[in-house]
Amino acid sequence: MASLRQWFAKVDRDASGHITAMELQAALADGGLNFSVGTVAAIIRQCDSSGSGTISLADFERLHSFLETVQDTFNQMGPDPRTGRVPLGEVARELAASGYHLEPEVQKALFTKFDPLRANSMGLQEFMALTLFLRSSTATFKAYDPEGSGVVHLTYGQFLYAAVNSI
Numbered sequence: 098m099a100s101l102r103q104w105f106a107k108v109d110r111d112a113s114g115h116i117t118a119m120e121l122q123a124a125l126a127d128g129g130l131n132f133s134v135g136t137v138a139a140i141i142r143q144c145d146s147s148g149s150g151t152i153s154l155a156d157f158e159r160l161h162s163f164l165e166t167v168q169d170t171f172n173q174m175g176p177d178p179r180t181g182r183v184p185l186g187e188v189a190r191e192l193a194a195s196g197y198h199l200e201p202e203v204q205k206a207l208f209t210k211f212d213p214l215r216a217n218s219m220g221l222q223e224f225m226a227l228t229l230f231l232r233s234s235t236a237t238f239k240a241y242d243p244e245g246s247g248v249v250h251l252t253y254g255q256f257l258y259a260a261v262n263s264i
């Protein structure tokens with residue numbers, strides 16, 4: 098726990114007691130991971146218990162374990178040591194193993210979006226963005242489908258709300 102505290106202090110550059118999206122973006126970039134502010138904000142939403150848009154020390158362990166889980170999952174897929182990337186077929190197998198039952202056209206759309214360079218592979222950054230999207234979309238869907246029927250009916254406003262929360 099002492100090391101987590103030290104890491105927190107390092108990331109919290111202005112020592113405000115909260116890690117902002119900008120601070121987290123800079124820390125991840127130091128580790129060689131270059132994310133847009135939007136993706137970093139999505140990472141924070143996964144871990145931010147208070148809805149403040151920032152990470153407190155209490156949230157930090159969750160953030161740490163989320164980043165570690167995604168990294169471990171990525172490493173288990175056996176990235177090419179030369180490029181650091183995993184073929185899309187391997188990502189598809191991993192998603193299925195994680196319980197995402199995606200129709201072929203849905204999977205194709207996801208891969209088109211999260212492999213924007215059409216490399217037929219993903220690096221850790223793309224895989225993390227995909228993971229965030231799936232997690233937040235699933236959470237939003239479940240919020241509209243608390244009984245787990247698998248079908249939701251949305252008004253236009255609810256659709257926009259769901260879409261903007263799934264980025």
Ligand SMILES: [Ca+2]
Pocket residue numbers: 109110111112113114115116117120
């Ligand atoms: Ca700060």
